[in-house]
Structure formats: C-alpha cells, structure tokens
Amino acid sequence: MILVTGATGTVGREVVRRFPAGPAVRIMARDPGRVSSAARRAEVVRGDFTDPASPAGALRGVSSVFLVSSQIGDDAHFLKTARTAGVRHVVKLSAAAVADSGAQDLITRWRRRNEDLLRACAPEWTLLRPRSFMSNALSWAASIRSDGGVRALHGASANYCVDPRDIAEVAVRALTEEGHTGQVHTLTGPEAVTAVEQTAVLAELPGRPLRCEEPDPQQARTVLRKRYPPLVVEALLESAQRQREGAKARVERGIPVLLGRxxxxxxxxAKDHLAAFAGG
Structure with missing residues (x-):
C-alpha cells in the first residue's frame, strides 16, 4: 500500500493521476471532498497533520509514503508514527534551496530540519528537491484577466522553474521502482526563465498584449502580508533576493536522466494552462 499526502495540492494531485495499475493507493486528505476524481480507484481517508491521532489510521498497512507538508512542525509526529507503523520508504517533497548554504531564510531552515527528521526516522528515503514550480505563474492570472498586468519582484532575475507534472512523474517512479532509496533528486526545468520572459510567453501564445511590472520590495511586502504571516513574508523576500543574485539559475540533469526525456x-x-489566464 502506498500512502499519498498532499493529494489536493499542485504536485500531489498530479502524482495520484500518474500511478500505474497495480499498486494499492491510499490518500490522506484533510478534506476528502477536494480529492480529484482522477483518484477514484484510490482509498481516501480523512487525515490531518495537526491531529495526532489521524496519521496512525492512514498509515496502517502502508509500506511507502509520498510526503508533502506545508506547515512548520507537520513532519515530526507523522514520521515517528510512520516508523512505528512499519513504513519502509518515504519519498519527501523538499526544495532545491536546501543545498544552498546561502539560503538561511525561515522556510529553507524548516525544510532542512524536515530532511534531517526523514533521515533519522525512515528506514529508506528519497528526497525530491525541485526549483520553483512553473504553476506559480497562476498567481498572476487574476491581474492578467483584469488589467493585462503581471507584477513580479525582480522580474529580470532567472529561475530554472520546473513543471509540477515532471516532479510528479519522478515521485511515482521513486515510489514504484527500485534504485531510488537514499537518493536526492534535484529537479529543474530545461532553461532559466525570468518573469519578463514568462509574461512574453503568456502574451504570445493567445496573441494579446501583456506588461510585466516590478514592485519595489516594500510594495511586495505589503501585498504578501495580506496572504502570509510576517516571518513567511520575510522568507519569501529573502528567496527573491537570492534569485536576483543568480542563486536559482543553474540547470540540473535530474529529470532527463530519471525520465529519459x-x-x-x-x-x-503555459500552452496547457492558457484557460486559467483567459478573459479580462
């Protein structure tokens, strides 16, 4: 039995869609009603990282786990419960910034602690360390529809952002094939792109004018504080500054080697997601 967490999220829902016929799959979700119809053949159970009792039931009879966590402190109890339940292999979604000694923001430090917990608790583990998701561009959809504008801090800075569907395909292989235990897979897209270049693509494909505007850091801070706690906002701003300094402009061969393409x-x-940006 394979347990998937985060199945309603960007990568997790793509993982669920990609399982081959054969392995039994269980999904742990805080809100089972949000689980995609693509997961109909999977068993869906209610579970919440913040509820100490719920992971034990979800982990019963499970041999492998795809672990996605979004809150500081989520992993500790879950991984200990998984070890007690006899889980052998955990594939953990982390981030490429963990390997960057210059990245000392709150979010990256939290991810490093979670990786240490994983190594300590799981008999077998695999780490997936992607760069930023291409799907982060969906945060521009509302402003594109309303006024044809993209607003991006340090819009000329490059990032080897990665398609979440590629991350999911690697995750499924790590969960269902031999040879991934004890491995760290760093995952990037094929080329470094800037927000300015992404805006140009989103304009060219449907044939409409778009502009990319760059707020100053204080303007960005004000906008981000409407969505995130102050410490998380500062971590995001630090991450953006590292991108400006070139820290995210390095390609990795993980996906071509692992997927053979x-x-x-x-x-x-963008071509596959144009509908999200349509209208306005």
Missing part, C-alpha cells in the same frame, strides 16, 4: 518547458506548461 527533456524536462518540460515553461512554454509547454
């Missing part, structure tokens, strides 16, 4: 491009991702 090139990593998906931003143009390809």
């Amino acid at each position: 090139p990593a998906g491009s931003f143009r390809g991702w």
Whole structure:
C-alpha cells in the first residue's frame, strides 16, 4: 500500500493521476471532498497533520509514503508514527534551496530540519528537491484577466522553474521502482526563465498584449502580508533576493536522466494552462 499526502495540492494531485495499475493507493486528505476524481480507484481517508491521532489510521498497512507538508512542525509526529507503523520508504517533497548554504531564510531552515527528521526516522528515503514550480505563474492570472498586468519582484532575475507534472512523474517512479532509496533528486526545468520572459510567453501564445511590472520590495511586502504571516513574508523576500543574485539559475540533469526525456518547458506548461489566464 502506498500512502499519498498532499493529494489536493499542485504536485500531489498530479502524482495520484500518474500511478500505474497495480499498486494499492491510499490518500490522506484533510478534506476528502477536494480529492480529484482522477483518484477514484484510490482509498481516501480523512487525515490531518495537526491531529495526532489521524496519521496512525492512514498509515496502517502502508509500506511507502509520498510526503508533502506545508506547515512548520507537520513532519515530526507523522514520521515517528510512520516508523512505528512499519513504513519502509518515504519519498519527501523538499526544495532545491536546501543545498544552498546561502539560503538561511525561515522556510529553507524548516525544510532542512524536515530532511534531517526523514533521515533519522525512515528506514529508506528519497528526497525530491525541485526549483520553483512553473504553476506559480497562476498567481498572476487574476491581474492578467483584469488589467493585462503581471507584477513580479525582480522580474529580470532567472529561475530554472520546473513543471509540477515532471516532479510528479519522478515521485511515482521513486515510489514504484527500485534504485531510488537514499537518493536526492534535484529537479529543474530545461532553461532559466525570468518573469519578463514568462509574461512574453503568456502574451504570445493567445496573441494579446501583456506588461510585466516590478514592485519595489516594500510594495511586495505589503501585498504578501495580506496572504502570509510576517516571518513567511520575510522568507519569501529573502528567496527573491537570492534569485536576483543568480542563486536559482543553474540547470540540473535530474529529470532527463530519471525520465529519459527533456524536462518540460515553461512554454509547454503555459500552452496547457492558457484557460486559467483567459478573459479580462
């Protein structure tokens, strides 16, 4: 039995869609009603990282786990419960910034602690460390529809962002194939792109004018504080500054080696998601 957490999220829902016929799959979700119809053959159970009792039931009879956590402190109890339940292999979604000694923001430090917990608790583990998701561009959809504008801090800075569908395909292989235990897979797209270049792609594909505007850091801070706690906002701003300094402009061969094909491009991702930006 394979347990998938985060199945309603960006990567997790793609993982569920990609399982081959054969392995039994269980999904742990805080709100089972949000689980995609693509997961109909999977068993869906209610579970919450913040509820100490719920992971034990979800982990019963499970041999492998795809672990996605979004809150500081989520992993500790879950991983200890997984070890007690006899789980052998945990595939953990982390982030490429963990390997960057210059990244000392709150979010990256939290991810490093979670990786240490994983190594301590799981008999077998695999780490997936992607760069930023191409799907982060969906945060521009509302402003594109309303006024044809993209607002991006340090819009000329480059990032080897990655298609979440590629991350999911690697995750499924790590969960269902031999040879991934004890491995760290760093996952990037095929080329470094900037927000300015992404805006140009989103304009060219449907043939409409778009502009990319760059707020100053204080303006960005004000906007982000409407969505996130102050400490998280500062972590995001630190991450953006590291991108400006070139820390995220390095390609990795993880996806071509693991999947036997090139990593998906931003143009390809955008073409498949144009409907999200339509209107206005």
